[in-house]
Amino acid sequence: MTEAQAYDTDVFVDMIEAFRDLQATLCLVAPPPEATTELTATIEDVTNRLKEFEAPEGDRVARELGLRGIGHPVLVPYQATDMSDTGMLGSVTFSYAHMGSTNTVHGGVITMLFDDVLGMFVSRKGQPNSRTAFLKVNYRNTTPVNRELRMTASIDKIEGRKTFVTGTLSDGDIVCAEAEALFVQLLPGRP
Numbered sequence: 001m002t003e004a005q006a007y008d009t010d011v012f013v014d015m016i017e018a019f020r021d022l023q024a025t026l027c028l029v030a031p032p033p034e035a036t037t038e039l040t041a042t043i044e045d046v047t048n049r050l051k052e053f054e055a056p057e058g059d060r061v062a063r064e065l066g067l068r069g070i071g072h073p074v075l076v077p078y079q080a081t082d083m084s085d086t087g088m089l090g091s092v093t094f095s096y097a098h099m100g101s102t103n104t105v106h107g108g109v110i111t112m113l114f115d116d117v118l119g120m121f122v123s124r125k126g127q128p129n130s131r132t133a134f135l136k137v138n139y140r141n142t143t144p145v146n147r148e149l150r151m152t153a154s155i156d157k158i159e160g161r162k163t164f165v166t167g168t169l170s171d172g173d174i175v176c177a178e179a180e181a182l183f184v185q186l187l188p189g190r191p
């Protein structure tokens, strides 16, 4: 992303936030059929308008910003608040869009967050251009929506192309979930 595109990037993030609000709101409503039909047409109009701006790989804003967890419509936005060579602290607030059962977060969304956070951390402080080989998640407690939660990540071991990492997600003193993962750096020339 170039300097000249910085302003557009902020505006794009505003649009993604509006879309996240739409996703969360969809999980809370019970509109009657006529309103649903009308709203469906409105959403389709927005999608068709956006299709006018399709861009080639490399120029797509969501991909660039997705790497920082804030500009992708499906990834969970998080903040990395502190990062050393071997450890990271961060915060995340899940929304109603991430709910599994009442007011608790869907387990698959938690795994996606760990993949994204640990993958980002490995890219920055372990070995760039790595892929997840395995990711194991232990769900220790339910994870609440609409509450700021704390994340940690640490690089435990690097062996050749392999980076072993662990992560936690906590609500105050309560550990909600723990993860351990292996990321393997791609061999040169591997897509």
Ligand SMILES: CCCCCCCC/C=C\CCCCCCCC(=O)SCCNC(=O)CCNC(=O)[C@H](O)C(C)(C)COP(=O)(O)OP(=O)(O)OC[C@H]1O[C@@H](n2cnc3c(N)ncnc32)[C@H](O)[C@@H]1OP(=O)(O)O
Residues within 6 Å of the ligand: 067, 068, 115, 116, 117, 118, 119, 120, 123, 124, 130, 131, 132, 133, 134, 160, 161, 162, 182, 184, 185, 186, 187
């Ligand atoms: C302003 C700030 C901006 C900041 C920007 C920062 C940049 C941020 C950048 C980016 C952030 C990204 C954040 C997102 C991250 C998401 C990551 C994903 O979700 S990746 C998609 C899901 N994963 C796959 O699709 C993998 C599919 N699998 C593969 O491609 C291969 O299997 C691969 C690459 C994992 C390994 O294949 P091989 O051929 O390269 O290597 P072999 O020889 O098989 O393994 C190498 C070593 O690893 C072990 N290994 C491989 N897989 C293992 C496994 N599952 N369990 C245990 N060991 C395994 C092997 O035993 C071997 O170990 P021995 O060297 O012999 O000691």
